[in-house]
Amino acid sequence: MQNHLVIIGTVWPEPNSTAAGSRMLQLIKLFQNQNYKITFLSSASKTDFSYNLENQDVKTHYIKLNNNSFDVLISELNPSIVLFDRFMTEEQYGWRVIENCPNALRILDTEDLHFLRKAREIAFKQNRSLNSKDYISDVFKRELASIYRCDLSLIISKYEIELLTNLFKVDPSILHYIPFLVEPISKETINHFPLFSERSHFVSIGNFLHEPNWQTVLQLKKSWKSIKKALPEAELHVYGSYVTEKAKQLHNQKEGFLIKGRAESVKEIFYKARVLLAPIPYGAGLKGKLLESMLFGLPNVTTEMGSEGMHGNHSWNGFITTTDEDFIEKAIELYQNQTFWQQSQQNGIQLINKRFEKSLFENNFITKVNHLLANLDKHRNQNFLGQVFQHQTLQSTKFMSKWIELKNKT
Missing domain, CATH: 3.40.50.2000 (Glycogen Phosphorylase B;)
Incomplete structure (x- = not known):
């Protein structure tokens, strides 16, 4: 039966x-x-x-x-x-x-x-x-x-x-x-990851109806001017389903702070971006956006709260920060430093294959x-x-x- x-x-x-x-x-x-x-x-x-x-x-x-x-x-x-x-x-x-x-x-x-x-x-x-x-x-x-x-x-x-x-x-x-x-990241998948030089701009993603995600967007708004000043050509593309009116009001083309709304394809968006920003101030569980950034070869900058329960003794695929100033500094560094960016990508691949591969x-x-x-x-x-x-x-x-x-x- x-x-x-x-x-x-x-x-x-x-x-x-x-x-x-x-x-x-x-x-x-x-x-x-x-x-x-x-x-x-x-x-x-x-x-x-x-x-x-x-x-x-x-x-x-x-x-x-x-x-x-x-x-x-x-x-x-x-x-x-x-x-x-x-x-x-x-x-x-x-x-x-x-x-x-x-x-x-x-x-x-x-x-x-x-x-x-x-x-x-x-x-x-x-x-x-x-x-x-x-x-x-x-x-x-x-x-x-x-x-x-x-x-x-x-x-x-x-x-x-x-x-x-x-x-x-x-x-x-x-x-x-x-x-x-998740499925393990194979060598074939890695070979299809866009290179550092083929990627541009920062990205963030999260359902706007989820309060921790909204607070994350507010944190980004607070930090963005300092990042933009150091990287004038960079933009921040903020994606997420169920965009609220208060979120739309943060959109500013001149500042390069762009509220994009629902992502049709997370893979496509993450393949284009160079760095994911996730200054998550509070929450629980595991963060799907950070897992997906690893799956698509996208290094990130996050907080201790964002990375909680995810990396164990393994190196993070980017930076884990503790202050606003540290977050801004590390976002700029990861965006510019190709050597560290590539190592961070490798760290993410290791994290997926050793800690989240479904057969485990x-x-x-x-x-x-x-x-x-x-x-x-x-x-x-x-x-x-x-x-x-x-x-x-x-x-x-x-x-x-x-x-x-x-x-x-x-």
């Missing part, structure tokens, strides 16, 4: 708009390679940029929030595994999965730790250092409860795994490290999933805190949902 994976998504994947969308397609491909039948469910509306999952042999269904029609559907689908794409999705549908498909393995793909990003955002906006009290928010309590309720949570960053296990004492048996999964992680993950499927009762009995959170939290979630459902009928 063919195993069946049901994915419940907060949104329909948009791999050309967000790193989360690319991540979801990587997981789908991983399970398809194991001959899983896959169904994707979401209550969100599709956009013109939503990925056509049906073309990848993934069945899709639109579902309603706070509606028992989901109970009927999930029972009919009868999945072996249910994967929630964020903790909010698990809150909304987890208790219904438990009631209707109690034997399904429940996996949470955290994307990144929302409570970590939120804590850093608060500290950043208050212009102070992060302290441990910042973590303990409502988001933290909800996200940790969701992690405990699931049989396994996928963590994209080594830093986040260590934070959960060392500081918050989460049992490692309910966590699994699985970063972005796929077998280990599938082995873990198969073990859990075969030993689910034992695993759940050992995760006694998960049972506590199921009993307490889901009772309130369940009855709130049922109340909303009844209210909607009147």
